Amino acid sequence: MTEITILGSGVAGLCVAAELSGRGCRVTVIDPDTGPGPQGCSWWAGGMLAPDCEGETAEEPVVRLGRQAAAWWQAQGAAVTWNGSLVLALGRDRQELDRFARRTENHTLLDRDGLAALEPHLAERFPRALHMQAESHLNPRQTLLDLRGRLLERGVRFLPDGPTQGTVIDCRGLAARDSLPDLRGVKGEMVILRTPDIALSRPVRLLHPRFPLYIVPRDDGVFMLGATQIESGERGRASVRSVMELLNAAYALHPAFAEAELLEIGVDARPAFADNLPRIRQRNGRIYVNGLFRHGYLLAPALARMVGDWLLDGKTPEVMDENHGER
Amino acid sequence: MPVFYGTDLSSRMMLGTAQYPSPSILAQAFRRSGAGIATVSIRREAGGDRAGADFWDLIRDLGVAVLPNTAGCHSVREAVTTAHMARELFDTRWIKLEVIGHADTLQPDPFGLVEAAQILTEDGFQVFPYCTEDLVLCDRLLDVGCQVLMPWGAPIGTGRGLNNVYGLRSLRAHFPDVPMVIDAGLGLPSQAAQAMEMGFDAVLLNTAVAKAGDPAAMAEAFALAVQAGALARDADPMEPRDMAAPSTPLLGQAVLS
Numbered sequence: 001m002t003e004i005t006i007l008g009s010g011v012a013g014l015c016v017a018a019e020l021s022g023r024g025c026r027v028t029v030i031d032p033d034t035g036p037g038p039q040g041c042s043w044w045a046g047g048m049l050a051p052d053c054e055g056e057t058a059e060e061p062v063v064r065l066g067r068q069a070a071a072w073w074q075a076q077g078a079a080v081t082w083n084g085s086l087v088l089a090l091g092r093d094r095q096e097l098d099r100f101a102r103r104t105e106n107h108t109l110l111d112r113d114g115l116a117a118l119e120p121h122l123a124e125r126f127p128r129a130l131h132m133q134a135e136s137h138l139n140p141r142q143t144l145l146d147l148r149g150r151l152l153e154r155g156v157r158f159l160p161d162g163p164t165q166g167t168v169i170d171c172r173g174l175a176a177r178d179s180l181p182d183l184r185g186v187k188g189e190m191v192i193l194r195t196p197d198i199a200l201s202r203p204v205r206l207l208h209p210r211f212p213l214y215i216v217p218r219d220d221g222v223f224m225l226g227a228t229q230i231e232s233g234e235r236g237r238a239s240v241r242s243v244m245e246l247l248n249a250a251y252a253l254h255p256a257f258a259e260a261e262l263l264e265i266g267v268d269a270r271p272a273f274a275d276n277l278p279r280i281r282q283r284n285g286r287i288y289v290n291g292l293f294r295h296g297y298l299l300a301p302a303l304a305r306m307v308g309d310w311l312l313d314g315k316t317p318e319v320m321d322e323n324h325g326e327r
Numbered sequence: 328m329p330v331f332y333g334t335d336l337s338s339r340m341m342l343g344t345a346q347y348p349s350p351s352i353l354a355q356a357f358r359r360s361g362a363g364i365a366t367v368s369i370r371r372e373a374g375g376d377r378a379g380a381d382f383w384d385l386i387r388d389l390g391v392a393v394l395p396n397t398a399g400c401h402s403v404r405e406a407v408t409t410a411h412m413a414r415e416l417f418d419t420r421w422i423k424l425e426v427i428g429h430a431d432t433l434q435p436d437p438f439g440l441v442e443a444a445q446i447l448t449e450d451g452f453q454v455f456p457y458c459t460e461d462l463v464l465c466d467r468l469l470d471v472g473c474q475v476l477m478p479w480g481a482p483i484g485t486g487r488g489l490n491n492v493y494g495l496r497s498l499r500a501h502f503p504d505v506p507m508v509i510d511a512g513l514g515l516p517s518q519a520a521q522a523m524e525m526g527f528d529a530v531l532l533n534t535a536v537a538k539a540g541d542p543a544a545m546a547e548a549f550a551l552a553v554q555a556g557a558l559a560r561d562a563d564p565m566e567p568r569d570m571a572a573p574s575t576p577l578l579g580q581a582v583l584s
Contacts, residue, residue: 057348103540184350184381209484209534231382232372241371241399274385275351 001026002311003166009035009158011042011140011296012289012303013171014147017156018076019304023312027156028165034158036144041173041235041268042296044190046216046226047140048203049073049298050085052106052132059277061319062295063105065302070136072301077150078143080136083202086110086119087130090252096207097128106134121198121254137203139218140297167311169287174233174271176290179283183290185233185269189242190226193250195260206253213249222263225250229294238267270294278303279321280310329506329528331475332421332453334392338363339523339553341394341508342546343533350385352542357389360546365391366423366531368398369416370409383416394455396423401430403443410447422447423455423477423510433483437464441471448472457510460494462501469505476502477510477531480522484534486514489521499526516545516552523556524564 002025006013009031021027033039051066074080087107089097101107107130108114116123118131152158170176177183200217216224228242243265250257272293273279280303281288289303306317329336341364347353357365367386386393395413400406403426410422426443428436435458444454448471456468460478468476478498481487489495490512499507509522510531519530532549539545 059348184385209538230371233381239371272349274349274354276349 004028004169004311005030005164005166006169006171007031007164008040008171008173008175009033009144009148010040010171010173011036011045011144011300012173012292013169014144014151015072015300015304016169016171016289016307017151018147019301019308020311021151021154021156023308025312026166027151028162029151029156029158030160030162030164031158032160034160035148036141038266041188041270042144043141044188044227044266044268045140045296046190046203046214046224047138047143047297048085048135048214048216049080049137050132050135050203051298052104052135053085053087053205054295054298055104056100058295059275061277062299065318066295066298067134068305069298069301072305073138073143073297076147078138078146080138081202082136084131084133085135085137085203085205086115086122087132087205087207088122088126088128088253089207093208094128096209097130100207101130104130104132107132118202119200119204121200121256122204125254135203137216138297143297167287168285169289169307171289173290173292174235174269176271176288177233179286180281180288180290182273183271184231184274185235186272186293187230187232187234187267187269188227188294189230189238189246190224190228190266191243191246191250191262192264192266193223193225193257193260194221194263195223195256196221197256197259198254204253206249208249211245211249213246213253215250215253223250223257223260227294233269234267235269236267238265270296278319280306280317280319281321329508331455331506336363336392336529337361338550339529339557340550341366341529341531342536343531344368344386345398345533346537347542350382353537354385354389355543356536356546357391359543360536360550362546362550363391364394364531365389366394366396366533367417368396369413370397370399370405387417392421393417393419394421394423395419396457397425399427400425401427401436403439403446406439406443407446410443410452414452420451420453421455422452423457425457435459435479437461440464441467444468444473445471455508460491460498462494462498465498465502469502475506475508477508479511480509480518481512483511485512486535487512488514488518489525492521492525495522495527496525516548519549520552520556520559523553524559526560529553 004027006029049070051063055063110129115129203216206213273291276293278291309315340362342362397406397409426436426439481490506528508529
């Protein structure tokens with residue numbers, strides 16, 4: 001039986017653990033916290049599985065590989081909500097919606113009635129919306145905790161430290177920067193709110209030239225607002241300006257958010273390479289899976305599958321990269 | 328080619344470094360445009376412990392002159408503090424001075440701008456002020472020691488081109504020897520060519536390139552337009568006329584009214 005040690009229990013580590021343990025490997029996950037939690041940036045994610053929307057700025061592999069994500073998560077037992085997502089723009093930014101539509105695929109343009117059928121609370125304020133019908137979302141924290149539970153049942157061990165056995169797969173995200181000098185952090189700030197005054201059934205993106213926002217609905221009237229994207233590796237210190245921008249945008253989306261309860265302000269930095277694309281890299285006797293940027297839940301399944309195909313079937317991964325010096 | 332504070336530039340194009348899909352695409356935009364100066368904001372990226380250092384290293388690796396800016400600063404004090412941070416980080420006396428007066432349109436605060444420019448100039452900085460095309464404001468900026476002016480074409484990020492052609496033409500004519508860069512508001516290469524034809528020394532672009540579907544291609548398109556406009560300017564273009572003027576004489580049909 002192939003022996004595997006995975007470092008890190010964020011979304012990358014858990015996906016690789018799920019894939020390899022599911023294909024018969026003996027897997028140990030080493031993480032000082034022995035599981036997912038606020039110390040890792042995937043804890044602060046939105047949980048949108050939105051490959052089509054990401055295609056606005058992301059490169060082709062993100063869209064193509066990201067389309068595999070929702071089915072993979074569902075096969076792992078995650079509660080994936082397949083309601084698509086919506087893209088909106090405020091009155092004076094309406095050309096942003098046209099630009100977004102030009103640069104993305106798999107959407108239909110809704111008029112006010114079409115929007116009302118999907119999200120009645122938004123229809124009174126927005127005459128047009130793009131419906132990205134193939135997209136889905138999940139609750140990231142619940143998904144990671146559930147996945148860890150299923151991995152434990154499957155015999156995967158979670159240890160705070162200890163000797164590494166067999167093949168070592170380093171999924172530590174930004175913490176692996178000591179051995180991946182071309183990895184950088186991209187700071188993101190987010191807010192979690194609760195209000196019974198508005199209901200949404202799917203993620204909503206509000207386009208804006210300076211303050212774009214997405215809102216992901218969770219259970220019990222909870223909403224996640226995200227996220228800033230700042231070229232900084234700082235993993236703490238949400239700024240007033242950033243939070244104010246997120247809250248302003250939410251208020252512009254719907255005034256009901258003004259009376260929402262502020263549950264959490266979160267901040268962390270996403271691990272990214274210079275092209276914002278992920279890498280599987282072999283170096284110093286370790287395999288690194290890193291650089292998922294803002295696409296952790298979207299791309300970790302594809303990367304996990306590639307690691308499995310490589311280690312077990314000898315197929316070279318598409319995102320394999322051994323040139324660690326490049327910038 | 329323009330000379331800024333005694334430094335000869337090899338390009339009339341300056342590129343901002345914000346909003347690109349990735350640092351790799353940003354680097355491609357620089358390569359394809361041949362832009363000679365990169366502006367970089369530091370106010371927000373600085374963080375507690377110089378956490379933006381990785382990105383700044385990427386900017387330094389572009390191999391072009393770095394012009395740090397005070398983007399996002401809404402007061403004189405904030406702009407001056409940020410300029411000092413920039414001088415330390417990039418080891419340069421250059422500072423692109425932005426003092427924002429209006430949060431929505433990002434219009435410069437002309438009063439704060441003059442005040443901050445004076446403080447920074449006295450402190451040894453070489454200030455590139457982001458200003459409007461207002462003649463009196465520009466005069467005051469020169470009075471306090473600025474040797475370069477960066478009037479807007481239109482508000483930041485609007486892509487509307489040269490909103491006040493008359494004002495810009497007048498500014499150019501009043502200070503023929505001051506290097507001037509059209510900063511902000513350009514959306515299309517044709518607008519950059521127009522700025523060059525009017526005698527401006529350079530253009531600074533960010534949104535128009537970074538937010539294009541193919542930023543690297545758009546950067547090259549701007550570079551070609553800037554080159555075309557500057558070449559046309561040097562070639563002394565004809566003046567527009569109110570009537571058709573045949574290239575070859577039409578004997579017996581002249582109308583001289």
